[in-house]
Amino acid sequence: MPPAPEPERPRAAYRAMLLARALDDHVARLYRAGGQIVGGVYLSRGQEAFSAALGITLQPNDIYGPLIRDTAGRLAFGQPVLDFSRTYVGSSLGPMRGRDGNVHHGRPKEGIPAMISHLGSLVSVVCGMLFARRFQGITGCVGATCIGEGGTSTGAFHEALNLAAVERLPLVVAVANNQYAYSTHQSRQFHCRNLADRAVGYGMSGHEVNAVSLMDSLETFQRAVDAARAGEGPQLVVGALLRLAGHGEHDDASYVDPVLRASPLGRDCLTVAREELLAAGLAGESELDGWTQAARAEAEQVFLQAQREPAPDPRSETWQAISSQHLCEFPHS
Amino acid sequence: MPPAPEPERPRAAYRAMLLARALDDHVARLYRAGGQIVGGVYLSRGQEAFSAALGITLQPNDIYGPLIRDTAGRLAFGQPVLDFSRTYVGSSLGPMRGRDGNVHHGRPKEGIPAMISHLGSLVSVVCGMLFARRFQGITGCVGATCIGEGGTSTGAFHEALNLAAVERLPLVVAVANNQYAYSTHQSRQFHCRNLADRAVGYGMSGHEVNAVSLMDSLETFQRAVDAARAGEGPQLVVGALLRLAGHGEHDDASYVDPVLRASPLGRDCLTVAREELLAAGLAGESELDGWTQAARAEAEQVFLQAQREPAPDPRSETWQAISSQHLCEFPHS
Amino acid sequence: MSIPYIAAIRAAQERLLRENPKVFVYGQDVGSFGGAFKATKGLAELFPGRVLDAPISEDAMVGLAIGAAIEGLRPIVEMQFADFSSVGLNQILNQAATLYWRTGVSCPITVRLPSGGTEGSGPFHSQSMEALYSHYPGLVVVAPATVEDAYSLLLESVALDDPVIFYEHKFLYYHLKTDALPESNLPLGKARITRSGLHATVVAYSAMVHEALSAADTLHDEGYEIEVVDLRSVKPIDTDTILASVARTGRLLCVGEAFPWGGVTAEVVSRVAGEGLNLLDCPPLRLNAKDTPIPFHPNLWRTHRPTAESISHRLRELLSL
Amino acid sequence: MSIPYIAAIRAAQERLLRENPKVFVYGQDVGSFGGAFKATKGLAELFPGRVLDAPISEDAMVGLAIGAAIEGLRPIVEMQFADFSSVGLNQILNQAATLYWRTGVSCPITVRLPSGGTEGSGPFHSQSMEALYSHYPGLVVVAPATVEDAYSLLLESVALDDPVIFYEHKFLYYHLKTDALPESNLPLGKARITRSGLHATVVAYSAMVHEALSAADTLHDEGYEIEVVDLRSVKPIDTDTILASVARTGRLLCVGEAFPWGGVTAEVVSRVAGEGLNLLDCPPLRLNAKDTPIPFHPNLWRTHRPTAESISHRLRELLSL
Numbered sequence A, B: 001m002p003p004a005p006e007p008e009r010p011r012a013a014y015r016a017m018l019l020a021r022a023l024d025d026h027v028a029r030l031y032r033a034g035g036q037i038v039g040g041v042y043l044s045r046g047q048e049a050f051s052a053a054l055g056i057t058l059q060p061n062d063i064y065g066p067l068i069r070d071t072a073g074r075l076a077f078g079q080p081v082l083d084f085s086r087t088y089v090g091s092s093l094g095p096m097r098g099r100d101g102n103v104h105h106g107r108p109k110e111g112i113p114a115m116i117s118h119l120g121s122l123v124s125v126v127c128g129m130l131f132a133r134r135f136q137g138i139t140g141c142v143g144a145t146c147i148g149e150g151g152t153s154t155g156a157f158h159e160a161l162n163l164a165a166v167e168r169l170p171l172v173v174a175v176a177n178n179q180y181a182y183s184t185h186q187s188r189q190f191h192c193r194n195l196a197d198r199a200v201g202y203g204m205s206g207h208e209v210n211a212v213s214l215m216d217s218l219e220t221f222q223r224a225v226d227a228a229r230a231g232e233g234p235q236l237v238v239g240a241l242l243r244l245a246g247h248g249e250h251d252d253a254s255y256v257d258p259v260l261r262a263s264p265l266g267r268d269c270l271t272v273a274r275e276e277l278l279a280a281g282l283a284g285e286s287e288l289d290g291w292t293q294a295a296r297a298e299a300e301q302v303f304l305q306a307q308r309e310p311a312p313d314p315r316s317e318t319w320q321a322i323s324s325q326h327l328c329e330f331p332h333s
Numbered sequence C, D: 001m002s003i004p005y006i007a008a009i010r011a012a013q014e015r016l017l018r019e020n021p022k023v024f025v026y027g028q029d030v031g032s033f034g035g036a037f038k039a040t041k042g043l044a045e046l047f048p049g050r051v052l053d054a055p056i057s058e059d060a061m062v063g064l065a066i067g068a069a070i071e072g073l074r075p076i077v078e079m080q081f082a083d084f085s086s087v088g089l090n091q092i093l094n095q096a097a098t099l100y101w102r103t104g105v106s107c108p109i110t111v112r113l114p115s116g117g118t119e120g121s122g123p124f125h126s127q128s129m130e131a132l133y134s135h136y137p138g139l140v141v142v143a144p145a146t147v148e149d150a151y152s153l154l155l156e157s158v159a160l161d162d163p164v165i166f167y168e169h170k171f172l173y174y175h176l177k178t179d180a181l182p183e184s185n186l187p188l189g190k191a192r193i194t195r196s197g198l199h200a201t202v203v204a205y206s207a208m209v210h211e212a213l214s215a216a217d218t219l220h221d222e223g224y225e226i227e228v229v230d231l232r233s234v235k236p237i238d239t240d241t242i243l244a245s246v247a248r249t250g251r252l253l254c255v256g257e258a259f260p261w262g263g264v265t266a267e268v269v270s271r272v273a274g275e276g277l278n279l280l281d282c283p284p285l286r287l288n289a290k291d292t293p294i295p296f297h298p299n300l301w302r303t304h305r306p307t308a309e310s311i312s313h314r315l316r317e318l319l320s321l
């Protein structure tokens, strides 16, 4: 039996889940209201437990490369809540300053690289960060990143996993198999029993987990992160869940099989986590209700703040893609 | 070529191996003599058994996508010998007409796509050919292709294997693990026990074979090709061998571990195959000697012929990259 | 005005699937979902087994199409966004585009690239990649600016024996509409004089044609008649039509939505300078997007790409030279 | 004349490794083997753990370098041939080149591309990819034509805080030699007047500089003085130096080894037309490779790419205009 998680971990993870959900709900409302959010809106709904469990299991000096449905993991890892609202509204004070938006944000110098859209391409970047730490004699770090089951079909994903295995990097790759990549069911995406079966082909350890359960996710990630930190090489963790939203908020997800929705996979991981916390005596009803209220209030507050902040101004924008100013061309293009 | 009857299969495969070796020896001589071969020379030495076994196991209407060390497989599959010499000398009568050279040749309309250099990129092309056959109601075909262990690290390789598994294509992928990718030992290329362990992660069948043995290779490929033809989906066959030459003829391969050279893996598959044929009573010494002589004569002859043929003439070259002449630009660039 | 640009692309694909049993469509979510932009809506049901969801494997998607083309099929590959074709680019440039020249076997694949900027789409869902694909030999690169052209150029692209990059503009998908699809049209390779004028020529393509037309309206109110040339294909470029226009107007502005280094505008201007220098009454100008990634925030995005306003501005500069 | 171009690249890397503990080299076979072209010969032994063999994974190789750069290292990535960078291109264009603009974190990686044609190398071991990398924002693209520049520009590239594409020419690796490596040199971003002249300017870069110089010799014998400008970097392009030269000569020919659509020659000619039209006594001309893949057979290859002979020919045409 693995050691029971210390009491504060599931509690903190759950609070991150609640806040992520509240942020999602809020941004979805703004999106539906129209005119307040430009571009797409991508929710984490259904993935909060899996995501938060990884984020909370990492240590502050670790590296965490989140993807599109990792708001809970970001918060659990310690990324400021305001980054979320500021990026969605394009605040000039946000980490992306309106240059990039929605879920594309990060703080590379604080161990959180900012994903680009091309699926799979983040994994090797996290490898490089880990490589650099080891190269400079910094030990004891783990790097983690997340991807959907659809993203595992990319060449970039394969190259990075293989490289991590060859370099024996302390990498944890979390695959959130939420059954669909946009509208495409996993049966059109891969043909193996479980994506964790890929681990052996890289010479890494594979873990399968019921990602609807926070407790199971916490336990599995603890094992994976510990193994990576102990020098056992990269770890592949595959979680089973269901996306409880459209691909983006423009999508009604009518293609999702009702049988899946009605199955245990379709249960809301927030409901499950609440039950788990209660059952384990880790929190009481009223405390949990208080957290939920606090999360909603915080979500509202960070959007209010971000919306009041100055939008980016094209006239003060540098329009320079590189830092070496003397080599910039097209000053007035 | 009709499929070889059972006792004829190893005999035909061995003749293809002999001819491939004779062609390689001849082109290496020309290269070393200087001035007669421009550009690189890439030999199949050590891979003939594995390659020929696959080529001979395919049927005439199958698809075969050979790579750099597949001269034996090409010959066994039925590609004209002259294609080899004509491409190396750049004859205007060859399949590539001097536009491409050395081992980059094929006859796409006869089921032999012409590899480009980018490793891994051929696999999905063979998938597409198989897809097209099925799409048009042509059944019973198998498509095979080969790659080195180094090429398995490419994203393209992964994407194509996964796609083949999802589409349940009758694809046979032969991985020639010759221990090195150029100078790079396999320990810097992948970290699993055997690359055949990747099969399970795609939901395909994996096969391991001692590729130094013609008989073992024949048996394994027969199983894999039969399975693919029977609708069991893609098959991954990983052969263990040693490259018995430099990466190209410019390379003395001094980095190859002498222990490997001295090991069973380092045995010449032609020697082994000869022993196997004799032991099985499939051919006698003098017959085998006769084949060897004939192969050398044929290799010499096809080079003599190709070298006498007209070189490409830049003035009669069309310099048009597309077939729609009216859309060609830069007529006199 | 009931048929939008995206519907023309859907209609062309429906017609191609109906008329040619060798056509199939392959791309992420193009099957029963009908594609991220609904360009294949309903087609999977109408043509079972011929409109297929692909895994997220752009390299293999293009590779599969090339193999199928070798065997005589006519694949249409839909990239979910043009931007993601960067990971299929090797198969396009080095495999598809070299096949005919190397082997004599043609490669009739059409790769549809939902391209160009829209508000809030950011650096990776807004790109215009025609410069990359046009630079390498072996491809035809088409860029329809009108609903009619989207329809007829897609029909022509798939009929062509060569690989075609079909640059379709997401901004035009729903904005641009027409009454009826054309029975015939200018052939692929010919530019169109969309608006004739006297004082200057604007050469543009895709969404920028409409920005240029609107700038021409503005300049008309200021007393200038601006000729607008719609390239329709950027490889080949119909140099004759451009030169004929510049011969009439003596002034050239070339506008593109892509990044400013190289690309269509550089190619057009350098051809005119090389072949029609004496036709020019003043220096030829260019207007491109800025040399940074494409910004997410609308404030920045509207300044990043050329607009009717910035084209008008540049035209006034041109007319004052 | 004992130091060839390739040795300068090796020497620069040795010096970088020696002087900056944050530098490392990553690429296929760069370790104890010393690289396909011996650009890292002996470096793995001198700097254990800092010159590392990579798997055949160009995408991940670049990704690793970007991650390492985020953490403050200075990676040098060697592509075995430029041509194979097509499968690492997405990481270069969309990840490395956007990092600074998106996040404010700079990305000091240098990607070395052994580029350009040599006899018998064929379509996939001969390419010049600078047009692709220069078109997208966020990269510096350097193309040394001399041994000295190969050395000093590589030092500067790695010192730069931005991602650099280092276009090094395989034809020059062993052909070109010098006596000593420079202690100082023109900075990155500045073009050089390699030969001064009166009657026409040839703008070239990388191996084409030498073809241009040899053409200038020929034309000298015919009574013309040709000025040769070596760009040294193609992004940025030193437009001022080009314009100053054209102001002196009145005639421009721009020569590149890349494919003819777009690219450096189009960018240069369109800049000169736009900013220096009045300096031109006649139409500016271009000379590029042909619009087909690069042929294997030397007969074809010699015609495919510009040579001293074809440049001389084009210069005579230019001088007769």
Ligand SMILES: Cc1ncc(C[n+]2csc(CCOP(=O)(O)OP(=O)(O)O)c2C)c(N)n1
Pocket: A068, A069, A117, A118, A119, A147, A148, A149, A150, A151, A152, A154, A176, A178, A180, A181, A182, A243, A247, C028, C056, C058, C080, C084, C087
């Ligand atoms: C290389 C690439 N191709 C296509 C896309 C477009 N795209 C964005 S998200 C998505 C589906 C992703 O599915 P999955 O990886 O399962 O993650 P999920 O959305 O289910 O969390 C696709 C196809 C992309 N981002 N990158």
Ligand SMILES: Cc1ncc(C[n+]2csc(CCOP(=O)(O)OP(=O)(O)O)c2C)c(N)n1
Pocket: B068, B069, B117, B118, B119, B147, B148, B149, B150, B151, B152, B154, B176, B178, B180, B181, B182, B243, B247, D028, D056, D058, D080, D084, D087
């Ligand atoms: C994508 C790509 N990167 C780099 C190369 C350069 N290259 C050519 S052959 C080779 C080694 C191949 O090793 P392996 O796949 O094991 O085949 P082998 O030569 O051993 O038969 C390399 C790196 C290439 N052809 N393609």
Ligand SMILES: [Mg+2]
Pocket: A148, A149, A150, A176, A177, A178, A179, A180, A181, A182
């Ligand atoms: Mg998914």
Ligand SMILES: [Mg+2]
Pocket: B148, B149, B150, B176, B177, B178, B179, B180, B181, B182
């Ligand atoms: Mg090998």
